[in-house]
Amino acid sequence: MSLRTRTRLFLAAGMGLLAFFIYGLLGLPPVGQQISGYATKLNSLTVPARHITDTVTAVNFDFRGFDTMGEEYILFTSVMGVLLLFRTQRDEVEEAPRNHAPGRQAPPSSDAVRVCALSLMAPTLLFGIYTVTHGQINPGGGFQGGVILATVLLFVFLAGDYEIFRKMDAHRAVELAESAGAAGFVLVGLAAIILNKPFLENVLPLAPAGTVLSGGTVPLISLSVGIEVGAGILLLSTAFLEEALVLKSKKGG
Amino acid sequence: MIILQGLILALIGVAGTAVVLTRKPLAQIIVMSFYGLLLGLMFFAFQAPDVAFSQIVVGAVAMPLLFLLALTKVRRNE
Numbered sequence: 001m002s003l004r005t006r007t008r009l010f011l012a013a014g015m016g017l018l019a020f021f022i023y024g025l026l027g028l029p030p031v032g033q034q035i036s037g038y039a040t041k042l043n044s045l046t047v048p049a050r051h052i053t054d055t056v057t058a059v060n061f062d063f064r065g066f067d068t069m070g071e072e073y074i075l076f077t078s079v080m081g082v083l084l085l086f087r088t089q090r091d092e093v094e095e096a097p098r099n100h101a102p103g104r105q106a107p108p109s110s111d112a113v114r115v116c117a118l119s120l121m122a123p124t125l126l127f128g129i130y131t132v133t134h135g136q137i138n139p140g141g142g143f144q145g146g147v148i149l150a151t152v153l154l155f156v157f158l159a160g161d162y163e164i165f166r167k168m169d170a171h172r173a174v175e176l177a178e179s180a181g182a183a184g185f186v187l188v189g190l191a192a193i194i195l196n197k198p199f200l201e202n203v204l205p206l207a208p209a210g211t212v213l214s215g216g217t218v219p220l221i222s223l224s225v226g227i228e229v230g231a232g233i234l235l236l237s238t239a240f241l242e243e244a245l246v247l248k249s250k251k252g253g
Numbered sequence: 254m255i256i257l258q259g260l261i262l263a264l265i266g267v268a269g270t271a272v273v274l275t276r277k278p279l280a281q282i283i284v285m286s287f288y289g290l291l292l293g294l295m296f297f298a299f300q301a302p303d304v305a306f307s308q309i310v311v312g313a314v315a316m317p318l319l320f321l322l323a324l325t326k327v328r329r330n331e
Contacts, residue, residue, distance in 0.1 A: 056303040139302035147310040240322040
């Protein structure tokens with residue numbers, strides 16, 4: 001197929017897509033003008049029935065908690081897949097990370113980067129914990145907080161050098177945390193079944209709305225998601241770091 | 254509010270085009286990270302702070318990081 005025919009084909013298909021796209025856009029309700037029946041129902045339910053002031057968290061971890069569990073396991077299996085792909089193959093040997101020029105160490109991070117990373121570490125840790133534990137009151141929750149928590153350890157990498165980061169070697173602990181977080185969600189769900197209620201039904205007493213323990217099982221689920229996501233992202237980024245910085249070469253090659 | 258929303262949508266159009274037109278992979282990752290941040294602002298302007306939060310942590314932080322590391326690996330093998 002020549003470039004000319006290809007361009008024509010693209011233009012024809014593109015015009016068709018554009019037409020359908022505009023047709024679809026015209027059918028959408030105006031932005032922010034109309035609240036669906038489902039949204040109205042949820043807005044009127046979250047505070048009286050669940051003592052949760054952030055409706056989005058109530059939907060994610062309670063009303064549609066089962067969907068969120070599926071999503072959590074999507075992340076879990078993706079992280080597992082990446083770790084499986086990046087494992088050291090039997091015919092590969094690891095070498096210490098170094099620069100291309102032999103005998104020369106990689107330059108350490110600059111003072112500016114080091115100061116920024118060091119001063120951001122503690123506030124980020126606090127903010128991560130806050131986000132994980134306050135999902136039922138404010139926007140946020142386990143997923144966002146988990147990623148923020150994972151970045152704290154990446155600041156360690158930025159502030160020090162890769163060797164220090166590697167020596168921390170908490171691989172097993174992080175893997176354990178990821179599995180425990182993933183299992184925690186299911187265990188909270190199973191607790192309801194043991195107490196003769198539907199899966200993931202709230203079984204804990206509800207504290208007054210606007211407090212950290214409001215929402216019954218929701219803070220627990222948020223916490224387990226936070227641990228799972230934080231550990232997962234950390235495993236993912238360390239796997240990528242290792243793949244990028246540690247030289248792996250074929251044995252005898 | 255409507256002006257702010259329009260302004261951010263226009264900026265996203267510009268930034269999205271800039272991502273596609275940037276040819277150097279390293280520069281493209283930085284531009285894409287900025288684009289992710291703009292998307293986060295957009296969700297915020299449309300009153301979806303939860304989504305904005307997720308977008309910023311994933312689109313502006315986690316994804317560019319993984320792309321940067323992948324790029325380092327590819328360059329090393331060249």
